[in-house]
C-alpha cells in the first residue's frame with residue numbers, strides 16, 4: 001500500500017509514567033485518561049492485525065512508560081505471534097527492565113530503545129525528577145544480557161548538556177555494544193518552544209574522534225550513525241529540527257486512548273474507538289488506517305513555530 005511506504009506503527013499503550021521528565025511533563029504529571037478510555041490489549045491487537053493487512057511490518061510499543069502497564073509481557077507475546085509483524089520493538093525509560101528484559105525477549109521482543117539523558121545521578125534526578133538512575137543502568141545491562149538487539153540509548157539534548165556528559169556517553173559506547181543517539185529536543189511538552197540545543201556541536205565532537213566514519217543507514221532511518229574504531233557501540237544524531245526527515249517518514253501512531261495520528265505534530269487525529277467498540281471489523285479499522293495515510297502531511301512546521309498539541313507521554317514519542 002501507501003505511496004510513502006508507511007510500514008511502521010507505534011503504539012502508546014499507557015499515558016502513565018513513573019518519571020516526570022522536565023521536557024515531557026509538569027512535576028505533578030499530566031491529567032490521565034480514565035481507564036475505560038484506554039485501549040485494551042485486545043483492541044490494540046485488532047488494530048495491529050488491520051495495519052498488517054495493509055503492509056505495516058514494524059511495530060513499536062511505547063507510552064507513557066510501557067513497562068508500568070500490567071500484562072505487557074503477555075501483550076508482547078501476542079503481538080509477536082501476529083503473522084506479518086517482522087520487527088517488534090519497545091521504547092522505555094528502562095526502569096523495571098532489569099527484571100523484564102529476559103521475559104520480554106522470550107516473549108518475542110526484538111529491539112529496545114532506552115531513554116537516558118545523562119549518566120550523572122544528580123543531573124538525572126533534576127531531569128526526571130526521580131532518583132532512579134541505578135535502575136536504568138542495570139536495565140541497560142539486563143537488555144544486553146538478554147540478547148535484545150539492537151539496544152539503543154536515546155539522549156535528548158537539553159539546555160546545558162555539559163560537554164563532560166557527552167563524553168560520558170562516548171565512553172559508554174566505547175565499552176558496550178549500544179547505539180547511542182543524541183536527539184534534538186522538540187518543542188512540545190513543558191519547556192518553552194525556543195531554546196532547543198542543536199545537535200551540530202555533538203556532531204563535531206563525534207567527528208573529532210580518531211577514525212570516526214559515517215555508516216550508511218536505511219532509507220527511513222531517522223538517525224545519522226557513526227562508527228569509531230575500538231568502540232563496541234555506535235553513535236548517532238537525530239535532528240528533527242535542523243535536518244528535517246519528514247519526506248522519509250514511514251510512521252503512524254496510535255495513542256493510548258485509541259487515536260490514530262499520521263504525524264507527531266498532527267492536530268487532527270482519527271478516533272479508532274468507535275470502530276473498535278462498535279462492532280467494526282478489521283476492514284473498517286483498515287479503512288481508517290488508509291484515511292490516515294492518505295492525509296499524511298508532507299512535513300511538519302516546527303521551524304515556523306509550530307508545536308505539538310499534546311504531551312509526548314500521551315502520543316508516545
Ligand code: SAM
Nearest residue numbers: 024063064065091092093115154185186312317
Ligand atoms: N517513557 C518512555 C521513554 O521515556 O522512553 C517512552 C515514551 S517517551 C514519550 C518516548 C521518547 O520521547 C523518549 O525517548 C523521550 O526522551 C522522548 N521525548 C519526550 N519529550 C520529548 C521532546 N520534547 N523532544 C524530544 N523527545 C522527547
Ligand code: SF4
Nearest residue numbers: 017019021024064093
Ligand atoms: Fe515518562 Fe518517557 Fe515522558 Fe520521561 S519522556 S516523563 S519517561 S513518558
